[in-house]
């Protein structure tokens with residue numbers, strides 16, 4: 001134990017104070033449990049931390065003048081088209097005087113708020129934030145479909161004064177591009193740059209210093225500045241909120257898929273630990289002790305986050321106007337309805353077949369604690385099984401994305 005203490009001291013004080021996915025305090029608690037040889041105590045800390053993560057709320061405010069595409073943008077951010085079930089109504093004259101909440105279909109703690117239009121007689125920018133209960137929101141997205149005006153800049157300054165973040169989005173750029181397309185000298189990049197500069201110029205004139213504007217089309221949400229905007233929003237959120245927001249983002253661009261894989265990978269050790277230390281059941285044939293139910297829950301969560309569950313695939317298929325079977329064809333992992341305890345046990349068997357080498361990636365993340373966990377056969381096997389399953393799901397998601405976009409480009413031709 002003495003030696004362990006020395007080692008722990010080294011690991012935790014050098015460049016890393018926390019274990020992946022845990023706070024400093026949780027890390028300390030786990031450390032204490034492991035030092036006392038209490039693996040299930042350590043797993044309880046993880047369990048509590050997961051529950052806390054699931055309760056974390058994220059509230060996103062979408063504001064701008066009426067008709068600028070707020071509702072369409074909100075739908076796109078939720079992975080929906082305007083005509084999909086559960087989407088916010090679009091193209092309607094704004095009558096609502098209250099912020100309207102729309103929950104994410106899978107991550108219900110992520111809530112998108114469709115705010116009443118600014119600049120109407122009812123909502124002037126100096127009182128607007130009070131009227132929409134500004135304190136509720138984690139950040140604001142301010143949308144304009146033509147140019148930004150004094151109202152937008154004033155609102156942004158008020159938001160800033162309240163200590164919150166805002167992002168300027170210039171919507172409907174697909175529309176601008178299609179208007180310019182017929183011109184002989186048309187150049188997409190140049191047109192986009194002109195729109196961007198024009199937005200920036202107006203905002204500067206209204207007193208904003210070095211504003212950043214994201215050009216977006218809610219009809220083609222994988223294009224233009226949308227990936228950059230999503231990355232920026234993520235970057236500026238604190239870790240728990242970042243985690244849930246990332247998982248809730250639509251699976252429309254490769255960098256987001258890669259980030260999802262990474263963040264889920266960092267959590268695998270927690271899931272493996274829970275599975276083999278809380279309510280573990282012996283699987284004598286595999287000489288493994290684990291709770292297969294926890295593994296199945298995680299497999300399902302991967303499917304939902306990457307949009308490989310049946311409902312997501314059906315939605316995507318209808319969006320790109322393709323039979324769902326065509327998307328399912330490129331999926332190599334078992335299909336959604338085939339995920340079961342039996343399937344999980346089958347995959348566990350495969351994971352035991354590779355010999356009992358230490359889980360390298362995990363140990364390299366947290367050298368000492370990693371070695372201790374990895375010495376447990378059940379931990380190693382469940383860790384490896386989830387890791388390889390996640391890898392497969394992430395690759396499937398990329399193939400589905402390519403297939404879906406390929407289809408869309410063809411239809412547009």
Ligand SMILES: Nc1nc2c(ncn2[C@@H]2O[C@H](COP(=O)(O)OP(=O)(O)O)[C@@H](O)[C@H]2O)c(=O)[nH]1
Pocket residue numbers: 065066067068069070071072073082089090091092094171172173174175216217218219220
């Ligand atoms: N071409 C194009 N049309 C859009 C886009 N976003 C919204 N629209 C259309 O613009 C109209 C107003 O959009 P809506 O989201 O209802 O605006 P809101 O009043 O700000 O909520 C609707 O007819 C939308 O279909 C976009 O990115 N591209």
Ligand SMILES: [Mg+2]
Pocket residue numbers: 070071089090091094114
């Ligand atoms: Mg609307």
